[in-house]
Amino acid sequence: MAKRLVTGGTGMVGSAIPADLKIGRKDCNLGDWQAVNAFFEKEKPEEVIHTAAKVGGVWANMHQKGDFFRENVLMNTHVIEAARLHGTKRLLAFLSTCVFPDQVSYPLDPQKIHLGPPHRSNDAYAYAKRMVDVQLQAYREQYGLEYISVIPTNIYGPNDLFDLENGHVVPALIHRCFLAREKGEDLSVWGSGKPLREFIFSEDVAQLSDWAVSNYTEAEPLIFSTSEEVSIKEMVEMIVELLNFKGKLIWQSDKPDGQFRKPSDNSKIRSLLPNFQFTPVYEGLKKTISWFEENYPQIRK
Ligand code: GDP
Numbered sequence: 055m056a057k058r059l060v061t062g063g064t065g066m067v068g069s070a071i072p073a074d075l076k077i078g079r080k081d082c083n084l085g086d087w088q089a090v091n092a093f094f095e096k097e098k099p100e101e102v103i104h105t106a107a108k109v110g111g112v113w114a115n116m117h118q119k120g121d122f123f124r125e126n127v128l129m130n131t132h133v134i135e136a137a138r139l140h141g142t143k144r145l146l147a148f149l150s151t152c153v154f155p156d157q158v159s160y161p162l163d164p165q166k167i168h169l170g171p172p173h174r175s176n177d178a179y180a181y182a183k184r185m186v187d188v189q190l191q192a193y194r195e196q197y198g199l200e201y202i203s204v205i206p207t208n209i210y211g212p213n214d215l216f217d218l219e220n221g222h223v224v225p226a227l228i229h230r231c232f233l234a235r236e237k238g239e240d241l242s243v244w245g246s247g248k249p250l251r252e253f254i255f256s257e258d259v260a261q262l263s264d265w266a267v268s269n270y271t272e273a274e275p276l277i278f279s280t281s282e283e284v285s286i287k288e289m290v291e292m293i294v295e296l297l298n299f300k301g302k303l304i305w306q307s308d309k310p311d312g313q314f315r316k317p318s319d320n321s322k323i324r325s326l327l328p329n330f331q332f333t334p335v336y337e338g339l340k341k342t343i344s345w346f347e348e349n350y351p352q353i354r355k
Contacts, residue, residue, distance in 0.1 A: 056100035056101040056143070056268075057075070057098070058100070058267075059073060059101070060077070060103045061077055061084060061102070061103070061104045061105060062078070063075075063076025063078050063081075064079070065213065065215075066209060066210075066214040066215070067105045067148075067206075067209060067211075067259050067260055067263070068105040069212075069213045071103055071105070071264055072264065073103070074099075075097060084129040084133060085125055085128045085132070087132050091136050093136070094137065098141060099137075100144070101144045101268070102137050102145040103264075103267055104133045104146065104147045107130075108121060108129075110215075110220045111221050112244075112310050112312040113309075114217075114219075114220035115179050122179040127182045127185060130147065130182070130183075130185065131185075134147065134201065137201070138193060145202070146204060147201070147203045148205075148206065149167075149186055149204065150183050151206075151208075152172060152173065152176045152179060152183070153172065153180050153184050153187070153205070154167060154172065154180075155170030156170065160315070161318050161319040162277070162319060163277070163318070163319040164276075165274075167187060167275070172184075173312070173313045175310060175313070187275060202266065202270055202271065204263065204275060204276045204277070204278055205275050205276070205277045205278065206254055206259050206277075206279070207252035207277075207316070208223075208251045209253075209256050210225065210254075210256065210339070210342060211341070212342055212345035212346075213256070214256070214342070215354050216228065216346065216353045217229075217354075221355075223244075224293075224339070227243065227293050228293055228297070228343055232297060232346065232347070235297055235298070235299045235301070239301060240301050241294070242306050243303055243305055244311075245305070245307070245310060246307065246311055247285060247287030247290065248285060249314050250314070250316075250317070251286070251289075251316070252279050252281060252282060252284070252316070252317065252318060253280075253284055253335050253338070254279060255333040255337075255338035255341075255342075257333065257338075258278075258330075258333050259278055261330075262278050262327070263278075270326070276322060278323060279318040279320040279323070281318060281319070281320040283317055289339075292336055292339050293339065293343070
């Protein structure tokens with residue numbers, strides 16, 4: 055078995071992937087080239103699954119653009135270069151569906167990544183992630199490395215960042231709904247509830263990554279998606295039911311909706327793994343909420 059390193063090992067996806075070595079923020083600062091280079095020199099991982107990233111929901115992406123750009127560009131550039139220098143044979147890096155242009159025909163497919171500017175709300179993060187694709191294609195051409203990238207849709211699951219303001223919609227709402235239930239308050243939800251997202255369970259992403267790092271070698275990023283759209287309103291209703299929340303919902307129309315939808319084409323992963331069963335969103339949410347309640351207040355927030 056190849057010696058496998060997972061970066062972002064304490065995060066939502068990284069914690070669910072089996073590995074010989076997992077590193078989190080405290081083990082190695084991926085923004086520091088000397089630290090990354092020394093780490094790879096010492097450990098010489100043969101396989102790398104790079105899940106580490108500075109991530110957040112629509113609010114964080116709109117208000118910390120400089121941090122999102124800089125931290126992600128540095129981490130990605132360093133990890134991919136250190137892997138090359140120290141003989142890593144296989145590397146898998148994560149893109150995101152926000153890399154796609156805002157004005158684009160649906161469904162999203164990897165041919166369309168660089169066809170126009172991303173949505174304004176998360177353009178800094180999206181451009182940083184696009185550079186992963188650029189770097190991997192460049193390394194393929196110059197060094198013949200078959201490093202790959204994958205594009206998961208909106209991931210949720212245990213070990214997520216449950217920040218009330220800066221988190222993604224699922225963890226932020228689970229946390230807010232839990233607090234509202236405990237305090238007997240109303241639950242505020244952002245935007246109109248109409249936007250659609252394709253939610254994917256973190257453990258499915260982990261299993262697919264585990265497979266892809268050793269079996270997929272193509273230059274084209276591989277989309278991980280159920281291709282099933284769920285509206286924010288439907289998602290909120292499931293969270294409310296699973297947390298047994300009886301209070302009122304307040305829709306905050308002054309908060310952003312973000313992109314209206316971003317349906318993706320999952321035909322490639324379907325044809326590569328025809329028997330793979332995606333976790334239904336209700337089941338995944340149930341597991342996530344049970345995990346949240348069991349681990350509260352020691353959650354990341
Ligand atoms: P996105 O796919 O990058 O836009 O990621 P988000 O996870 O931030 O999802 C944003 C969608 O959920 C938008 O339509 C928001 O208006 C809606 N939403 C509703 N309540 C919340 C919330 O508390 N936090 C976040 N992040 N989004 C929310």
